[in-house]
Amino acid sequence: MRPRDIKVLILGVDGYIGRALSIYLKSKGYEVEGVDDFSRRAFVEKIGSASLFPLPDASEIQFTSVDVFSEIDHVIKYYKPDVIVHLAEQPSAPYSMIDAQACVDTQIRNLSSTLNVLWSMREHCPNTHLIKLGTMGEYGDWIYERIDIPESSRMELLHVDDNDWTSGIPDNWISVDIPTPKWAGSFYHWSKVFDSYNIEFACKLWDLRATDINQGPVYGTRTRDMKGNPETRFDYDSYFGTVVNRFVVQSVLGIPLTVYGKGGQTRGYINLNDSVKAIELIIQNPPKNGELNVVNQLTEVLSVHDIAIIVGTLTGCEVGVVTNPRVEREFHVYNPIHTKLKKMGLVRPRKMVDVIPEMVRDVEKYKENIIEDVILPKTNWRK
Amino acid sequence: MRPRDIKVLILGVDGYIGRALSIYLKSKGYEVEGVDDFSRRAFVEKIGSASLFPLPDASEIQFTSVDVFSEIDHVIKYYKPDVIVHLAEQPSAPYSMIDAQACVDTQIRNLSSTLNVLWSMREHCPNTHLIKLGTMGEYGDWIYERIDIPESSRMELLHVDDNDWTSGIPDNWISVDIPTPKWAGSFYHWSKVFDSYNIEFACKLWDLRATDINQGPVYGTRTRDMKGNPETRFDYDSYFGTVVNRFVVQSVLGIPLTVYGKGGQTRGYINLNDSVKAIELIIQNPPKNGELNVVNQLTEVLSVHDIAIIVGTLTGCEVGVVTNPRVEREFHVYNPIHTKLKKMGLVRPRKMVDVIPEMVRDVEKYKENIIEDVILPKTNWRK
Numbered sequence: 023m024r025p026r027d028i029k030v031l032i033l034g035v036d037g038y039i040g041r042a043l044s045i046y047l048k049s050k051g052y053e054v055e056g057v058d059d060f061s062r063r064a065f066v067e068k069i070g071s072a073s074l075f076p077l078p079d080a081s082e083i084q085f086t087s088v089d090v091f092s093e094i095d096h097v098i099k100y101y102k103p104d105v106i107v108h109l110a111e112q113p114s115a116p117y118s119m120i121d122a123q124a125c126v127d128t129q130i131r132n133l134s135s136t137l138n139v140l141w142s143m144r145e146h147c148p149n150t151h152l153i154k155l156g157t158m159g160e161y162g163d164w165i166y167e168r169i170d171i172p173e174s175s176r177m178e179l180l181h182v183d184d185n186d187w188t189s190g191i192p193d194n195w196i197s198v199d200i201p202t203p204k205w206a207g208s209f210y211h212w213s214k215v216f217d218s219y220n221i222e223f224a225c226k227l228w229d230l231r232a233t234d235i236n237q238g239p240v241y242g243t244r245t246r247d248m249k250g251n252p253e254t255r256f257d258y259d260s261y262f263g264t265v266v267n268r269f270v271v272q273s274v275l276g277i278p279l280t281v282y283g284k285g286g287q288t289r290g291y292i293n294l295n296d297s298v299k300a301i302e303l304i305i306q307n308p309p310k311n312g313e314l315n316v317v318n319q320l321t322e323v324l325s326v327h328d329i330a331i332i333v334g335t336l337t338g339c340e341v342g343v344v345t346n347p348r349v350e351r352e353f354h355v356y357n358p359i360h361t362k363l364k365k366m367g368l369v370r371p372r373k374m375v376d377v378i379p380e381m382v383r384d385v386e387k388y389k390e391n392i393i394e395d396v397i398l399p400k401t402n403w404r405k
Numbered sequence: 406m407r408p409r410d411i412k413v414l415i416l417g418v419d420g421y422i423g424r425a426l427s428i429y430l431k432s433k434g435y436e437v438e439g440v441d442d443f444s445r446r447a448f449v450e451k452i453g454s455a456s457l458f459p460l461p462d463a464s465e466i467q468f469t470s471v472d473v474f475s476e477i478d479h480v481i482k483y484y485k486p487d488v489i490v491h492l493a494e495q496p497s498a499p500y501s502m503i504d505a506q507a508c509v510d511t512q513i514r515n516l517s518s519t520l521n522v523l524w525s526m527r528e529h530c531p532n533t534h535l536i537k538l539g540t541m542g543e544y545g546d547w548i549y550e551r552i553d554i555p556e557s558s559r560m561e562l563l564h565v566d567d568n569d570w571t572s573g574i575p576d577n578w579i580s581v582d583i584p585t586p587k588w589a590g591s592f593y594h595w596s597k598v599f600d601s602y603n604i605e606f607a608c609k610l611w612d613l614r615a616t617d618i619n620q621g622p623v624y625g626t627r628t629r630d631m632k633g634n635p636e637t638r639f640d641y642d643s644y645f646g647t648v649v650n651r652f653v654v655q656s657v658l659g660i661p662l663t664v665y666g667k668g669g670q671t672r673g674y675i676n677l678n679d680s681v682k683a684i685e686l687i688i689q690n691p692p693k694n695g696e697l698n699v700v701n702q703l704t705e706v707l708s709v710h711d712i713a714i715i716v717g718t719l720t721g722c723e724v725g726v727v728t729n730p731r732v733e734r735e736f737h738v739y740n741p742i743h744t745k746l747k748k749m750g751l752v753r754p755r756k757m758v759d760v761i762p763e764m765v766r767d768v769e770k771y772k773e774n775i776i777e778d779v780i781l782p783k784t785n786w787r788k
Contacts, residue, residue: 133509180565198548219589
């Protein structure tokens with residue numbers, strides 16, 4: 023379909039990806055509407071930080087809380103979008119581990135926003151394509167040390183009644199099609215697992231359709247549409263700043279890059295520009311009604327140690343170590359299948375090594391805005 | 406341990422099981438404290454019904470919302486229970502399917518109450534044994550048509566890279582230990598799945614200990630401790646009344662027993678008396694710190710059709726049929742493993758056929774209180 027015939031509603035348009043996506047889709051000719059309740063600004067303020075880049079005027083954005091049903095229902099009812107891109111969630115794992123209130127707030131906000139959107143779609147636009155930002159962190163179970171992470175909500179395994187397989191598999195095996203096993207490492211990541219289940223259940227029950235994007239950490243200061251200064255927010259604190267953004271800020275300050283523990287934590291990364299391109303490809307490739315399509319959105323698999331080496335090499339910055347505040351494995355195998363976006367047309371993604379210099383230049387311009395003491399972690403997940 | 410040395414805190418003590426459990430444990434010599442915010446009374450009132458039996462005076466109960474952290478934290482901090490029995494959730498599947506508000510309210514209330522208890526235990530009493538009421542409805546996935554429902558939070562299956570097994574299993578299989586696959590059939594049941602994950606995660610992260618009781622539908626009007634009139638609430642409406650209770654009320658009114666659809670829906674049932682006995686056995690058999698013990702709490706596997714036949718045979722009541730408002734399979738295999746309670750000492754459970762006459766006698770006494778038009782289902786799950 024031609025972009026100008028597609029009405030896209032972005033929930034959470036004031037966020038890091040939301041802003042960039044809105045600019046990108048408009049430049050391609052899509053009809054775009056965005057809503058936000060500016061809670062990301064409030065969250066980041068609460069932990070004593072702020073976006074490094076000045077935030078653009080918010081007046082063009084409709085103020086709507088996605089976690090208040092009547093508000094989001096009103097928007098969906100009157101705008102009747104062809105596509106809803108749902109980015110309106112609390113996105114920080116460390117934030118969800120601060121205390122009971124932050125934990126409960128994260129799960130309530132995230133689950134209720136997604137449920138509200140689903141109920142509203144059921145009522146007003148059951149053919150709309152819901153695109154929901156999830157996370158690769160839904161696959162934290164240790165079985166993925168031994169098998170590849172699938173790109174599907176179901177997986178086929180074998181069941182054998184006999185538990186003693188020392189002399190091989192007995193004849194009474196059957197194949198079983200099970201929900202892809204999930205396990206999360208923070209209450210935030212669990213909220214995304216729960217969202218995924220609620221969405222898949224609603225797709226089956228009400229014949230809705232959705233794409234669940236399991237995204238790796240996103241990094242970057244701009245998309246290629248941004249010609250002058252960066253036009254989206256940029257967080258580098260220990261709660262809302264992902265590792266690459268933090269390392270770039272540390273390199274600009276000339277302070278050591280703080281690797282958590284041994285640095286073997288391996289994830290699939292994607293640049294901001296490829297992240298919004300991927301969302302456009304997903305808009306153009308909707309699933310059928312009744313289906314949930316799962317897409318693993320990543321372009322490079324790297325360990326924290328690898329990233330420190332890349333940033334250190336490019337900037338001359340020293341690599342330091344801090345005690346890991348998280349409860350996580352510091353060395354592990356990580357083999358996520360990610361073929362769907364390639365098939366849709368996401369080719370020649372930007373490499374982290376090519377993006378870092380641009381990030382350093384952008385951050386340099388706002389160096390005097392950096393608040394140094396928000397960078398080191400303050401929340402210990404264990405206790 | 407001797408009952409008098411065990412301090413039990415019952416969350417949701419004003420509910421159907423909460424009342425019965427409190428009376429039972431006190432009669433055995435346990436030190437019991439109970440809290441409730443009387444939301445069950447409010448829920449049932451909202452859908453136009455009321456407990457058939459008059460509710461006892463609530464003055465002895467501490468009014469506390471478990472879904473408000475400061476309130477439950479205060480109670481746990483000062484009472485320092487050895488055991489917390491958490492029954493304080495919205496328990497109705499059809500209620501969660503009414504509309505967006507009831508759905509979101511169910512998931513928010515249930516998740517936040519459990520999270521609040523976990524955070525408070527972490528802070529004040531990490532050795533306390535949390536006993537959480539879950540549901541057998543967490544195992545709704547169609548794989549359980551083909552394999553038994555386990556009594557554990559992990560399951561061992563085989564993974565084979567090759568997906569073509571027509572000529573047998575290739576040699577490259579490995580066994581994988583995965584989270585027991587779960588799937589739910591209502592937003593209420595999903596809230597219980599999510600609770601289970603949050604609890605297991607907290608047990609591993611903070612070294613807490615818990616037992617997750619996957620309970621089948623409970624029925625009955627009294628426990629054996631109640632010598633005079635029944636002393637707990639009794640619901641028979643289409644939202645909060647489970648099938649057996651509803652059938653007994655219909656038989657007393659002399660109206661046909663309303664089987665939903667084909668009546669092949671098969672579940673594991675347990676009588677109220679055995680349900681509280683089972684909880685006592687679980688109190689006496691706590692898991693180690695860091696562990697989540699999963700117990701399937703049921704004593705008889707019956708289909709709705711079977712139950713209609715039992716009640717019809719005993720009371721002479723006719724069996725009718727209504728269109729199934731739920732989205733569920735109406736014929737299926739159902740083989741839940743349930744050996745743990747037997748090993749703990751739950752022997753010679755009451756049979757449904759022996760309990761029905763006692764229920765009919767109790768309901769007869771309050772016949773003039775029955776509100777007939779709350780019995781038939783009003784919420785269509787599909788749309």
